Amino acid sequence: AIATVALRVMHPEQYWAGLQAFSSLGEKAESKELLKMSETLQYWASVFNSLSMICNRQTPNHRHCLLIPECFDILTMVGNYSNAWMSMPNLQLEFRYDPGCMIGFSRRIVRHGVHAVEGDWIAWAWYMRDSVHIYAGVPWCGWARVDYKQ
Secondary structure: OHHHHHHHHHOHHHHHHHHHHHHHHHHHHHHOOOHHHHHHHHHOOOOOOEEEEEEOOOEEEEOOOOEOOOOOEEEEEEEEEEOOEEEEHHHOEEEEOOOOOEEEEOOOOOOEEEOOOEEEEEEEEEEOEHHHHHHHOOOOOOOOOOOOOO
């Protein structure tokens, strides 16, 4: 729920596109009598349509080519660990990645990786898959803007 609230502030258009996609998926599931999909949608508590969990693993610098470039993905770290760093080499940035840290950026555009970490940790990666929006009939949200007005 915190990642959804953060997205509402960081990229309102993406937030609303996510809500619209889930509404459309619910209508499709009902009209096509997809009972498991209808049930699953009732319990999915995020506007993001995908979630990956990474546990106790170093990740080399990479990008995610199947994600929507205009969308923010939100990564959250939890656990009992120390000395974690996230690198974004194409931006020439490196961040401390402490427990409870939340970072939002386009993982399709920005190369990123996490160095080896001492201890136990889990990274939650919330994101939106283009294929889900296409199936739902919901257009992309566009780029985030600092002048967004509701």
